[in-house]
Structure formats: C-alpha cells, structure tokens
C-alpha cells in the first residue's frame with residue numbers, strides 16, 4: 001500500500017476548487033488534499049462567464065447540472081454578442097455543436113467543409129439561429145443534459161457562489177482550512193513549507209499555487225519566466241460594477257461585449273436580477289477618472305443607472321512560461337491572465353489541471369513529465385493570445401488606444417486577410433492548429449470583422465462538387481426546419497431557469 005501524496009493548494013477561488021476536485025477524482029485515495037484560503041477574501045468575484053468545457057468539470061465532480069444552476073444563480077450562455085468592434089455593427093460568436101446530433105439531424109462536424117457552409121449560408125446555419133440567441137429564448141429543457149448538446153453551451157454565474165458551492169460539494173473528500181498564509185518558505189528550487197497565521201507551518205509533497213494575482217508560492221521560486229504580452233493585449237484595468245435589473249426583466253442567454261472609445265464593456269446576465277459588468281481600458285491611454293466618466297455615461301444611457309462601484313482591478317496580460325516547476329505548479333490567475341475578452345481564463349484553468357493529470361505530475365514528478373506539461377500549457381497560452389488578438393483586427397481609429405491597436409496590428413491584419421482569402425479552400429486559416437479556439441470560432445470572428453473577401457469565399461465554395469454544395473444547402477434547410485420546431489417547444493430563458 002502506498003502512502004497518499006500530500007497536496008496543499010493555496011487558494012479556493014474557482015481555480016483552487018476545480019484543481020482540488022479534479023485531482024481528487026483522478027487519484028482518489030492516492031492523494032490527500034488540503035486547501036487553504038483566506039476567509040476574508042474568498043475569491044476575486046469576477047469570472048462569471050464560462051466556456052462549454054465547464055460542463056466536463058461538473059460531470060467529473062458528479063455535480064448535477066440543475067443543482068449547479070440553482071446554487072450559483074447561473075444562466076445559460078450560448079455565445080457572445082460583439083457590438084461596435086467595427087462601429088455601428090454587431091456580430092455573434094456562438095458555441096457550435098461539434099458532433100452529429102440525433103435531435104437536429106444535421107452533421108455539424110468540425111471541418112472546413114462545414115465552415116464554408118456556415119460562412120456561405122450565413123446565420124441560417126449557426127447554432128445561435130438553431131437555438132435562438134434573441135432575448136426571451138432559452139434552451140429546450142430536454143436538451144440540457146444531452147451529451148451532444150454539452151459542447152454548445154456554457155454558463156454565466158455568480159463567481160463567489162461558484163467556488164463556495166463546489167467547495168461544499170467537495171467538503172467530505174478534501175480538507176479546507178480557513179487561515180491566512182503569512183509566509184512561504186522556499187530554497188528557490190522547491191517550496192519547503194507554508195506558514196499559516198493560526199495553524200503555523202504545514203508542508204506537503206506537492207504544492208499548487210491558486211492564490212490568484214498574489215502568486216504567493218510561485219514568486220518564491222527562482223527560474224520563473226514571465227511572458228509579457230501587453231504589446232499584443234494592452235488592456236490592463238477593469239472597473240467592476242453590478243447592474244440591478246427589474247424583477248420582470250427577461251434574461252439574456254449570451255454575454256455582451258461592446259467596444260468603446262477606450263476599450264470595451266462586458267455584460268453578463270446572472271440569475272438574481274443583475275448583470276455582472278465591467279469597463280476595460282488601458283492605463284497608458286486612459287486615466288481611471290476618464291474611464292469612470294465614460295462608464296458612468298454608458299450606464300446612464302443603457303441602464304438608467306449611475307456608476308456606484310469604486311472597485312478597479314489592475315492586471316497585466318501575460319503568463320508563466322513554465323507553469324510546473326519542481327514541486328509546485330501555478331494554476332488559474334496565479335499562472336497568468338489575459339484580458340477577459342472570450343472568457344478564456346476558467347477554461348484554461350481546466351486545461352492546466354488536465355495537463356497535470358495527463359502527465360501524472362503529482363504521482364510521477366519527473367523533469368520529463370514536467371516538460372511535457374509545460375509544452376502543452378505554452379501551446380495553449382499562445383493559442384489563446386492568437387485568438388484574442390484576432391478580435392482586435394478592426395479598423396477603429398477613434399482614440400489613441402484604437403490608433404495604437406490598428407497601427408501595431410496593421411501587418412498582422414494584412415497577412416491574416418491574405419491567408420483567409422488565399423488558403424480558405426485547401427488549408428485552415430489556423431495553419432491546421434486548433435489549439436484553443438476552433439476553426440468555427442475563427443470564422444465567426446473573421447466574418448464579424450469583415451476580414452474575408454466575400455466573392456473569393458463564394459468562388460472557393462463552388463469549387464466543391466455540386467453534390468456537396470447541394471448537401472450544404474440541404475443541411476441548412478434541415479437546420480431551419482429544426483429551428484422552427486425547437487422554437488415552438490422552447491420556453492423563455494427566465495421561465496426555464498425558474499422551473500429548473
């Protein structure tokens with residue numbers, strides 16, 4: 001019989017509880033996990049939109065979807081609506097169904113052929129039109145737990161309630177300690193122990209830094225290498241505000257991302273009569289006071305509310321090149337962060353835990369395994385950076401911020417456009433590397449930002465054999481009919497959540 005590996009996780013925000021839960025599920029009795037967190041500062045409290053991969057976590061932790069929705073005030077997220085990234089325009093980035101669905105009887109596989117169909121046939125073929133992203137439409141209740149449907153929705157939720165609820169689901173398997181870490185003892189290579197304010201020293205075989213922006217463990221190690229990407233993603237400030245909505249207001253099933261002259265604003269519907277919202281900008285171009293004034297104006301115009309919050313979160317886009325170092329790994333915000341444009345952070349946290357498990361770092365912590373996990377993490381981070389960068393391939397020049405963006409990306413935009421229009425038929429615009437975002441996502445953003453030459457795409461589409469083109473159109477017709485039939489079965493998102 002092996003003695004279980006002792007794992008200490010510092011932090012019980014979303015990253016800490018996801019790491020604790022997935023590691024315990026994977027190793028069962030072979031690990032003994034202790035999570036330490038500061039009760040006065042449970043979690044950052046933002047991070048309210050997820051990607052569909054969050055469903056995998058619930059499944060692995062055996063948390064019923066409906067219980068989760070009820071306990072964390074969740075709403076269903078079918079995608080993101082981008083507004084004014086090109087002034088006066090909007091586009092929708094939907095989560096796509098990636099597999100055959102028995103219900104919808106359409107083959108929506110993840111290849112260029114389908115992407116062409118998506119593009120050419122337009123919104124008729126997009127999942128948003130199948131499920132309806134219009135206010136008032138929800139998700140057909142019967143599809144919620146269907147395996148095939150899980151890849152096509154995420155959640156909006158209360159970030160604080162999320163980590164609290166998952167903690168409560170794990171409390172019989174994992175030790176949670178409410179105490180403050182006052183110092184971390186390391187020889188530069190390894191973490192030796194952690195000193196808690198009340199309990200004194202605790203030690204472990206393996207340490208996980210989920211302490212958020214504090215990076216309590218990782219910054220005690222030598223040889224940490226930070227990759228700064230602020231030249232590509234310069235936004236570094238967020239003013240956070242919760243916006244109350246009327247009791248009887250409908251609940252949207254998508255996140256809104258609206259570009260402004262200084263950056264952009266997010267709005268996430270949470271199921272207790274509020275939006276989580278925030279104003280993002282770059283301190284190089286906009287002072288906090290200027291941002292406050294602009295956000296206040298937006299709140300008045302859009303919600304008839306004034307800015308009441310004084311909470312500003314400061315961050316800097318970048319990540320640790322090696323997130324696994326000797327006996328410690330950094331996960332979640334402690335390992336890096338890029339601005340929240342596509343809600344990639346929790347999804348990348350899930351991937352990081354999966355890299356740890358895949359390469360068996362906790363039970364077989366060799367330099368070779370660490371190298372493999374670090375390589376995967378690096379690839380993922382670069383995939384996220386490339387994908388977020390794409391969202392800024394816009395022609396806005398209405399402020400110094402946008403002038404900087406447009407000028408600094410001019411070459412990349414030009415090259416990308418050429419690639420889109422030359423290569424669309426035979427190879428992927430991603431160079432066949434779907435590292436984080438799928439080709440469908442690239443198509444949706446590129447189309448929304450007018451990066452494709454329409455005539456060229458059409459020409460390349462019709463190079464397919466006529467039978468294929470016919471099939472695409474037939475698929476779209478089937479999608480349209482399914483849409484009509486699903487809509488007739490749908491109830492409003494609000495009612496759906498109330499009845500869950």
Ligand SMILES: Cc1cc2nc3c(=O)[nH]c(=O)nc-3n(C[C@H](O)[C@H](O)[C@H](O)COP(=O)(O)OP(=O)(O)OC[C@H]3O[C@@H](n4cnc5c(N)ncnc54)[C@H](O)[C@@H]3O)c2cc1C
Pocket residue numbers: 010011012013014015016036037038039041042043044045046047048049050159179180181182210211212213214216238278313315331332333334340342343344345346347349
């Ligand atoms: C403006 C903004 C918007 C975001 N929006 C999204 C989004 O829509 N979707 C998304 O996926 N992600 C989003 N994120 C990222 C998201 O917030 C994080 O991925 C997520 O909340 C996980 O955070 P965490 O657990 O790493 O850190 P935190 O939530 O900060 O948790 C840190 C933990 O460390 C503990 N801790 C810290 N210091 C000590 C100490 N001295 N002693 C003991 N414990 C300590 C705290 O108690 C806490 O439990 C956003 C981030 C920002 C900044």
